[in-house]
Amino acid sequence: MFLSEKYPRGRSTPLCAAFLTLLASQAAAQDTVALDQLSVEGEGGVSLTRAAPIGLNLRTPDRTASRLGLTPLETPASVDIVSGETARLRGQDTIAEAVTQDATGITTIAAPGNGNGAFTSRGFAGPNSIQQLYDGTRFYVGANTVTFPFDTWNVERIEVLRGPSSVLYGDGAIGGVINVVPKKPVFVPINTARAVIGTDGVARLALDSGGALGREEFGETFAYRLNISGNRADGWIRPEGDFRNLAVSAALLFQPSPDLAFTVSHDLGYQEPARYWGTPLVEGRIPDLIRFNNYNVRDAKITWADNWTQFKTEWTPSADIIVRNTAYRLTSRRHWLDVEKYAYNRGTGLVDRGDYTEIYHSQEQVGNRLDASFNGSLFGLPNAFAVGFDVNHIDFRHTNNFYFGQNTSVPLTGYDPGFFPQDGRARPAYATQTSQASVFAEDRVILSEKLSFLTGVRLDVPTLHRQDLQAGTQFEKTYQALGYRFGLVYNPTPDSALYAQYSFATDPVNSLITLTQSLSGFQLATGTQVEIGAKGLAFDGALEWTVAGYRIVKDNLISAVPGQPTLSTQVGQQSSQGFELALGWQFSPGWRLDGNLALLHAQYDAFDQTVKDATVSYAGNQPIDVPERVANLWLTWDLSRAWTARVGLQNVGQVYSDFSNTARRPAYNLVNLVLDHQVTVDSRLSLRVYNLFDKVYAISGNAVNGVGTNWLLGRPRSVELAYTVTW
Numbered sequence: 011m012f013l014s015e016k017y018p019r020g021r022s023t024p025l026c027a028a029f030l031t032l033l034a035s036q037a038a039a040q041d042t043v044a045l046d047q048l049s050v051e052g053e054g055g056v057s058l059t060r061a062a063p064i065g066l067n068l069r070t071p072d073r074t075a076s077r078l079g080l081t082p083l084e085t086p087a088s089v090d091i092v093s094g095e096t097a098r099l100r101g102q103d104t105i106a107e108a109v110t111q112d113a114t115g116i117t118t119i120a121a122p123g124n125g126n127g128a129f130t131s132r133g134f135a136g137p138n139s140i141q142q143l144y145d146g147t148r149f150y151v152g153a154n155t156v157t158f159p160f161d162t163w164n165v166e167r168i169e170v171l172r173g174p175s176s177v178l179y180g181d182g183a184i185g186g187v188i189n190v191v192p193k194k195p196v197f198v199p200i201n202t203a204r205a206v207i208g209t210d211g212v213a214r215l216a217l218d219s220g221g222a223l224g225r226e227e228f229g230e231t232f233a234y235r236l237n238i239s240g241n242r243a244d245g246w247i248r249p250e251g252d253f254r255n256l257a258v259s260a261a262l263l264f265q266p267s268p269d270l271a272f273t274v275s276h277d278l279g280y281q282e283p284a285r286y287w288g289t290p291l292v293e294g295r296i297p298d299l300i301r302f303n304n305y306n307v308r309d310a311k312i313t314w315a316d317n318w319t320q321f322k323t324e325w326t327p328s329a330d331i332i333v334r335n336t337a338y339r340l341t342s343r344r345h346w347l348d349v350e351k352y353a354y355n356r357g358t359g360l361v362d363r364g365d366y367t368e369i370y371h372s373q374e375q376v377g378n379r380l381d382a383s384f385n386g387s388l389f390g391l392p393n394a395f396a397v398g399f400d401v402n403h404i405d406f407r408h409t410n411n412f413y414f415g416q417n418t419s420v421p422l423t424g425y426d427p428g429f430f431p432q433d434g435r436a437r438p439a440y441a442t443q444t445s446q447a448s449v450f451a452e453d454r455v456i457l458s459e460k461l462s463f464l465t466g467v468r469l470d471v472p473t474l475h476r477q478d479l480q481a482g483t484q485f486e487k488t489y490q491a492l493g494y495r496f497g498l499v500y501n502p503t504p505d506s507a508l509y510a511q512y513s514f515a516t517d518p519v520n521s522l523i524t525l526t527q528s529l530s531g532f533q534l535a536t537g538t539q540v541e542i543g544a545k546g547l548a549f550d551g552a553l554e555w556t557v558a559g560y561r562i563v564k565d566n567l568i569s570a571v572p573g574q575p576t577l578s579t580q581v582g583q584q585s586s587q588g589f590e591l592a593l594g595w596q597f598s599p600g601w602r603l604d605g606n607l608a609l610l611h612a613q614y615d616a617f618d619q620t621v622k623d624a625t626v627s628y629a630g631n632q633p634i635d636v637p638e639r640v641a642n643l644w645l646t647w648d649l650s651r652a653w654t655a656r657v658g659l660q661n662v663g664q665v666y667s668d669f670s671n672t673a674r675r676p677a678y679n680l681v682n683l684v685l686d687h688q689v690t691v692d693s694r695l696s697l698r699v700y701n702l703f704d705k706v707y708a709i710s711g712n713a714v715n716g717v718g719t720n721w722l723l724g725r726p727r728s729v730e731l732a733y734t735v736t737w
Contacts, residue, residue, distance in 0.1 A: 065594025065604060066554040067091040068545060073146060074169035074189040076464070077178065077381055077396040077452050083545060084454075086464055086497025086509035088172040088558045088590060090114055094165035094193070100644065100656060101684050101698035101730065103214070103241065108162050109188055110660075111642055111682075113170040114556075114592045115608025116140075116186075117662055119635045119710045121722055122312055122346065126283060127156035131172055132562060133586025133612030134185035135635045138517050141175065141183040144190050144277075144318065147338055147379065148179050150404050150444065152371045153524045157344060158279040158316035159190050161257035163204075163216045163239035166193045172590070173560060174493070174515030174539045178450070178468065183493075184515045184537040184564055195233035195263035195273065196220040201737050208698075208730030211244030211252070223262075233263040246726055247304045249427060250285040269326040277318040285310035288712065288720035290352040290361050292422070296706055296721060300422055305361055308427040311347040316340070330385040337378045344371035347430055349418075351712065353719040360419040368436040370409035373523075377402030381450075392456040400448040406523045411436045438479040444523045446472040464497040474525055487530045491516040506546030513539045517564070532580050537564035552596040561587040563615075582616030584633060600648035608640045619669065628669045635710065637677070639663035651688070658682040662707075673713035675721065678705055696732040701725060 068083045075082065075089045082089040090113040097108035106118045106126065119135060120126040129140045137154045144159055159165070168190050175183035199221035206214035216239040223232035237259040245251030261275035285306050289296055320338045327333070350365040381398025414434035420426070450468035457463055470491040477484040497511040517535035520526075543558035563585045588610030595603045617628040632638065641661040648654050660680045667673040681702040687695045701724070708721035 064093060064096050064602075066545075066556060066592060067093070068547060068554050068556075072169045074143070074178075074187060075171045076454075076466075077398070077450075078383060078394045078454055080454070082556075083501075083505075083507050083547075084462070084499060086499050086511040086541075088114070088541070088543065088556065088560075090168075090170040090172075090592070092168040092170065094162055094167055097162045097165065097168070099684070099686070100658060101682065101696070101700070101732075102162055105160055105162060105165070105168065105188075105190060108165075108168055109170060111658060112604075112644075113168075114590050114606035114642075115172065115588070115610070115640050116170065116188075117637055117640055121710045122283060122285070122287060122348070123155070123350070125151075125155040125157035125314060125344075127160070128154070129185075129188065130636050131185040132560065132588060133584070133610055133633060133636050134562075134564065135633065138520065139183070139185040141179055141187045142190075143179065143187060145192055145320065145336075146189060147320075147336060147377070149340065150375055150402070150446075150523055151521060152342070152344075152373050152406050152408070153369075154521045155344065155371065157281065157314035157342065158318065159192075159257070159277070160255065160279060160281065161239045161241070163218070164192050164237040164257055164259040164277070166191045172558075173511075173541055174495075174513040174537055174562065178452075178466065178493075184517050184535070184539075184562065192259050192261070192275070192277065193218065193220070193235050193237055195235040195261050197222045197230045197233045202734065203736075204732060204734045206730050206732040208243075209728045210246045211242070212728070212730055213243070214239070214241045214730075214732075216240070231265055233265070235259070235261045245284050245286075246728065247284060247286045247302055249308065250304050250306050250310050253282060253284045255279070255281040255283070271324045273320070273322040273324075275320045275322075277316075279314070279316040279318075281312075281314040283312055283314075285312050285348060286722070287348060287350045288352060288710075288722040290354040290422075290720045291718050292354045293356075294718065296723065301706060301723070301726075303423070304427075305349070305352045305363060305420065305425075306427065307349050307366075307430045309347070309429050310349070311345060313343075313345045315343040331382065333380075333382045335378065335380045338376070340373075340375040342371060342373040344373075345369070349430070351719070353714065354422070355419065358419065360421060361425075362417060362419050364417045366411075366414055366416045366430065366434050368409075368411045368430070368434065370407075370436060372407040372409075373404065374406075375402060375404045388453075388455050394454045395452070397451045398449070400446075400450070402446050404444040404523050405441070406444070407441045408439045408524065409436045410439045412439070413437075440476060440478050440480075442474060442476045442523050442525075444472060444474050446470060460501045462499045464499070465495065467494040468492070472522060474522060474530075476525065476527070483527075485527050485530065487525070489518075489522075489534060491518070491534060503546075505548070505551075506544070508544050509542070511539070511541045513541075515539070533566045535564055535566045537562055539563075553593065554595075555593040556591070558590045559588070560590075561585070582614075582618070584613070584617075585615050586610050586612035586636075588612075602646040603643070604646075605643040606641070610638050612636050612638060614669070617669070626670070628671075631669060631671045632666055634667060634669065635665055637663035637665050639677070653688075654686040656684040656686075658684075667711040667713040667718055668716050670716045672716040673711070673718035675708045675711050675718070678707035680705060680707070680724075692737060693733065693735040696734070698730040698732065699727070700730075701727045703727070 069081050071079045075085045075087050092112045102108040109116050110118045117130045119128045128136050131140050142156050172186040175187040202218040204216040218237050220235040239257045242254040258278040263273045265271045318340050323335045325333045346369045349363045353362050355362050379400040383396045385394050448470045452466040454464045473488040475486045493515045495513040500508045515537045539562045541560040545556040565583050590608045592606035612633050614628050643659040645657045664677045665675045683699040685697045704727035707724050709724050711721040712719050
């Protein structure tokens with residue numbers, strides 16, 4: 011049973027009561043247990059949690075760009091490490107906000123159809139080209155719909171690797187990889203709680219608790235971490251614009267000896283997002299009169315429920331060997347009941363509504379990943395080597411009403427949204443079983459004190475079996491996807507690096523687990539990238555910087571036909587070339603600047619499509635949803651020991667909603683503000699202002715026959731007040 015069915019909207023739930031009771035019981039524990047004081051210097055002054063890495067973190071080891079645990083300074087690739095604490099200090103409550111405002115060149119194309127979890131990077135868009143991981147494990151999403159994770163409260167850091175990454179994670183990573191790393195069990199006690207209220211009925215509650223378990227004589231053997239975050243709002247769009255969600259992350263660590271550790275964890279994500287699919291364009295713009303209107307039906311429903319269980323083992327038999335194993339199970343349940351397309355009819359003055367859609371997803375993914383790292387020598391040279399395998403199985407069932415074709419029209423204002431027709435409900439459509447086996451290896455040899463050479467390779471062999479639950483037909487298809495990388499890193503000084511990289515990657519034919527027989531004959535998309543760059547630190551680490559230039563060429567990519575989401579086409583070739591710059595600079599006591607800039611030129615090199623029995627070439631056009639300029643800037647100012655101000659600026663260039671580049675979505679600039687007041691050493695009050703100048707901007711959009719029909723708008727100006735306390 012979904013939470014919404016058991017606890018109707020608008021009522022206080024037993025879950026909230028239990029949550030508040032838990033907070034109260036934790037606070038009461040202060041009377042009997044003396045905990046260590048947690049007040050350390052972080053971004054913008056005193057932080058309520060342990061010191062979190064800020065800036066570019068060039069000396070922070072990560073496991074997204076390499077399984078060898080290298081730092082970004084040692085890696086021949088473009089890597090961003092976004093601290094979860096930094097995201098929370100900047101008021102970024104979602105993964106999408108943290109990634110797009112802090113990482114370089116990443117934008118969101120979030121919509122309910124992709125789980126509000128789709129991105130663009132280096133000229134490529136969507137889950138088929140920007141792969142998403144949780145704690146290093148890949149999700150094989152149904153119908154390109156990523157619904158988990160979504161909340162930054164549970165996050166230790168987000169690691170973003172830009173450019174082809176198939177050598178590490180398999181097909182579907184030509185544009186890059188986003189790896190969300192959750193908070194881990196700790197032996198030192200930590201307890202933090204946050205409460206937020208805001209405009210449009212926003213209310214948030216969150217708890218983070220961790221520490222050792224058991225008696226002192228057992229030593230550091232058991233530790234735990236528990237994170238709970240609940241959010242709700244009435245929403246800025248009316249009607250059906252309210253949302254609620256719950257994220258729970260719990261982990262238990264058992265460390266019987268210093269060289270052996272077992273961790274069992276479970277994560278739960280439940281979401282009822284706003285049932286909003288966009289606002290119709292009237293003469294190419296959004297009139298103020300309808301900016302806050304929602305044209306969905308009155309009984310619209312969207313629910314996403316994810317459960318993720320892991321059992322991790324890490325064994326270090328010697329200082330030069332590490333063996334890791336992760337066994338996991340993921341279940342996802344999704345439901346949509348909406349009318350999803352709106353277009354203003356100039357002739358009638360009405361809004362035509364179509365795509366009355368009901369969909370159910372039921373998905374289970376189980377798998378195991380084993381890898382081992384070794385430090386030694388190769389031909390007398392220092393060498394690090396990693397090898398492993400990954401196996402998984404996915405059962406997926408899709409229920410839909412794609413047979414249904416009703417259309418309706420309503421006035422621009424003063425309309426009755428109506429209800430979803432009972433004769434258009436979903437029926438079981440198809441089921442798939444996908445099994446995959448992968449092997450991978452990576453090596454780093456240090457040629458001299460200043461020069462190292464990195465190589466890597468991965469082979470994926472997935473097999474898909476699909477049954478049509480209505481026609482009774484079935485088919486089976488096996489693919490082979492190969493990825494590899496070569497890179498050189500030259501360190502002229504200990505604090506700087508020059509690098510060059512060549513990589514080869516593959517993208518799947520659409521979403522593998524939802525692949526239809528009509529698409530199964532398409533070729534795998536392949537891509538190559540050449541990248542050169544430099545990175546380093548200066549002024550005793552007060553300044554960190556990275557510069558990169560690249561060219562990516564991708565062949566045989568799959569793209570949906572605009573206005574016909576059930577049809578796909580295989581584009582001949584797409585390419586992008588670009589320049590990226592990022593820096594973090596503590597340029598004066600109390601002042602800090604963090605920023606990045608991505609400039610690129612992306613185009614279809616060869617792309618012909620049949621339109622009304624005529625062949626149309628889109629060669630030279632800008633790919634759908636891809637901006638050619640993205641910039642972010644954060645200025646932090648410690649006004650005094652108790653006050654800190656943060657100003658965030660974001661610029662996203664214009665994009666197009668169609669292949670012909672006639673349905674334009676304008677560039678936009680956003681300004682966000684955060685003002686923190688350290689009330690006591692253990693508590694902080696934060697005022698957050700989002701979209702300060704109340705800009706109207708589009709996150710995603712639709713087009714028909716080269717004309718934009720609707721935009722899914724970003725949130726207007728809103729204000730939140732947050733209180734955070736630790737004990």
